[in-house]
Amino acid sequence: MSPENDRIELCRNNWSRDGAQDAEKNKLKPWRVKSWVIPEASAEFVCQMEEVLDVYQRPFDQKRPIVCLDEARRQLVSETHLGFTDKNGVDHVDYEYKREGVVEIFMVAQPLAGQRQVVVTQSHNSIEWAKVVGRIVEEWYTDADRITLVQDNLSAHRKAALYEVFEPKRARTILQKIDFVYTPKHGSWLNVAEIELSILTRQGLTHRVASQAEFDQQVQAWVSQRNDKLAKVDWQFTAEDARIKLKRLYPSTIES
Template identity: 45%
Template sequence: MWCIPAEGDAHFVCQMESVLEVYKRPLDPLNPVVCMDETTVQCIKEVRAPIAARPGETERYDVEYERNGVAHLLLFYAPFENWRRIQVADNHAACEWAEGVRRLVEEDYSNANKITLVMDNLNTHSGASFYKAFTPEHARRLLNKLEFVYTPKHGSWLNMAECEFSVLSRQCLARRLSDSEKVANEITVWTRSRNQNTAPVDWRFSTEDARIKLKRLYPNLLS
């Protein structure tokens, strides 16, 4: 469900239009657009062995289970290229995020001139995290290859990585997975299949649409 702010929110519309302007750029392999988001998955261990599926009956689980920690997911998603990578970690610390972005810059898009990274304004999503994880020289090299574009508060629906997480939850994570290793294995298979068998996103909501459909969010200059 979309969460839209109150009327006349200049900060919201400024950030929203910044994201929408990024989405309408021509596809450029040397200047890719990547959406990034994070979430957690509760790992669940079975207390009793499930009853295997039989003809006419699905697999059945006992109502009891054992919590077994959480797996933290970092998703990097290039919607206009139909590419995604999901990093499974034990935490969501600044250094974990920094390492994920380092891989994006130095491995996934090593030939890019500049990567535009669309994400929410979490405190770890900043250049400071690079300086916590790497030498100053390394941190600065990474920052020189990046453009950060932040979604506004209450504007997570503008981040296409959130939509991708929704698909992942329905297709891959809507069952009990016992530990982080199991989560990572399942996600690896899902990611490989989705990278090969789906199409790039056809994003149609534009700045012009926003100024009409979300007009109430813009400050009223006549009042």
């Protein structure tokens, strides 16, 4: 082989080796991958989606409020070493921490009124859900004639659970004031309460909290501040928009 061919072969080998290394590096970049639950095209999904979207198009009516409910779990952690604040006002915390258990957050939001309520509990089950539903009817919306409650279709969201918490007449009275509307599977983005939970995480839970009492105090301070501002959610996405922008989710139809 000539010297020129040797150089060409060497370049090829180097390119092949370096190219393989680069390809391998590109496989190991988890920060460039975003997790997303992609719904499958189905009549069931779009039917529930459009039902929720139609609800959000209703005008504000205090006698018939639209209320959204969602839950989230948060870890309680305590510091193992004391942190400090530097001269620029920046807080510094040690990367080590101690797990102190978890709490459940129930977010109840009324988008058009700019009001929300948050309940912090130790567990997330049908009993705790039923207690929150009872508070929606009997404490927060006592003047409402009818309440539309938007939530996901979790197994814990059992109407029968109200009969396990309240005596029958009271349970029936609560349920008779609520119209349940469910977001579709893989459609949690349709729940305004989930948006409020995201805002709470960014604005109201800015440092490590070790106890449920402290956690609840921090959450309620955020609730009061946001309610005082009447921070509303102006939902603009409609069923008509969905039929265009999310056309791929709609199943093929049989024309008569």
